[in-house]
Amino acid sequence: MLSAVKGLSRYHTEKSLEAHLLERSHRAENGCLIIHGYGPRRGTHQKVAGRAWAHIAAYVVLVGGYDPALDVDQTCGAADCIEPTHLRQVSRTEACRSRTQPARCRNGHDRELDPATGRYRRVCRTCNREAQRRWREREAAEVARARAAYGRS
Structure with missing residues (x-):
């Protein structure tokens, strides 16, 4: 077995x-x-x-x-x-x-109910907004490095 x-x-x-x-x-x-x-x-x-x-x-x-x-x-x-x-x-x-879903995300933010399914959304809006902000900063830094390498400022 x-x-x-x-x-x-x-x-x-x-x-x-x-x-x-x-x-x-x-x-x-x-x-x-x-x-x-x-x-x-x-x-x-x-x-x-x-x-x-x-x-x-x-x-x-x-x-x-x-x-x-x-x-x-x-x-x-x-x-x-x-x-x-x-x-x-x-x-x-x-x-x-x-399975039960916690009402708060792992960072302690309140999660909202998805009206289509009646369950909590997987990612809270605050964490999603922060993740998008970090992504935009990484992309901007990468573009700045590429421009500096190419000779533009």
Whole structure:
């Protein structure tokens, strides 16, 4: 069954992978089993044992009955949780439907609802305006360098 997990190191057996996952994790106050994978950021999906996603490897080893055609979803909402009671397999449609969108962007700006879809816009207007300003400055600097190289001022 381990061969169905993409990116998993072929040197792991089910017992060794289970031990590897449990030694790299700790129990949180809310009951989640939080894994410390290769990534430095907490709260995001983690990779372990090669390039395999930790929650998928944990589902295979700790729960069993893995179907590669379905997604592994955490019911608790914590992306780095590998608690077996929090893992379930659902279709891609169901996994996307259950996701929540934050009302603020990662820079803390309020995001507005898209009237066509009823969901929050992917990029807030403030961040979009700043990104466009930075792009225009880079383009202007590139044009100025090209003119200076050509002999114009």
